[in-house]
Amino acid sequence: MQIGNVNIKNNLILAPMAGVTDLPFRLLCKEEGCGLLYTEMVSAKAILYHNKNTEGLMQVTEGENPISLQLFGSEPEIMAEIAKQVEERPFDIIDVNMGCPVPKVVNNGEGSALMKNPALVGKIISAMTSAVKKPVTVKIRKGFDDSGVNAVEIAKIAEESGAAAVAVHGRTREQYYSGKADWDIIAKVKQAVSIPVIGNGDINSAEDAIAMMRQTGCDGVMIGRGSRGNPWIFRQVSHYMQTGEILPKPDKEEVKRMILRHADLQKQYKGEYIGIREMRKHFAWYTAGYPNSAALRNRINYIESFEELEALVDEI
Secondary structure, eight states: OTTTTTOOSSEEOOOOOTOOOOOOOOOOHHHOOOSSOOOOOEEHHHHHTTTTHHHHHOOOTTOOSSEEEEEESHHHHHHHHHHHHHSSSOOOOEEEEOOOOOOHHHHTGGGGGGGGGGHHHHHHHHHHHHOOHHHHHEEEEEESSGGGGGGHHHHHHHHHOSSEEEEEEEEETTTTTTOOOOOHHHHHHHHHHHSOEEEESSSHHHHHHHHHHHHOOOOOOEEEETTTTTTTTTHHHHHHHHHSSOOOOHHHHHHHHHHHHHHHHHHHHHHHHHHHHHHHHHHHHTTTTSSTTHHHHHHHHOSSHHHHHHHHOOOO
16 A cells, blocks of 8 residues: 555554554554554644643654554644654654544634635645655545535645645544444545545444445544454454454453553553553553453453552453
């Protein structure tokens, strides 16, 4: 798969997820065969004003490439200026978030609120593509609500403004993450533009990924919530694409090894205090569906060290 001048070894992509797609988790997904990683979304204004939290969000390490930095904002001049500032960093692609449904983002006219302002979408992308040489892409939704389904219009504007690819989540902002993703809108976008189209929404298995590609003709598959507690999904999808064979789910020993590897990376990059606390939600995702998982989730909330986590994992 090719986005601008960036060659991606396969068409499996990790969706940007706030509080999830940090450096440790990205490394695990990469090891399992993900072709393109995305950072958590980063506020362009926060970078502009040197907010201390943004550096951690933008930290990348050797072996992650290709990787896309996702920015959010609504002012073309600021978005272009920040794109220029970060271009020298080791990101391969700069992505614009036009899909985040969170009220504090939407109420600022950012994220999925931009779906309501096609003219501004064009100005933002044009300003950014004029400011940098690296590919600029955009992640959008089906529309803001059912009365404003305009993904095709926005995708065309993105292409005309110089975007190198567009990712489409088949839900409106009004839906958040509820209901079923509309894959037909992804197919319509694919038919309407010539740049790569990445499908997003309801990919929880290898079979889902193949089904989306067949139904929509999309160039790449972006996996979000289906990867939480399940970085193996990239290996499973890749294997199924190559062989038609469905790999078995990881056994308990493999899950235990992954939890401990993840926790070790958290400790390495964030320190034990923060890393282990952030690991609590990942532990809940890894153990979902196991017997007594509710009790396990309750216990993980009291764990503060790697040794305590290791003891709990060994007990499972």
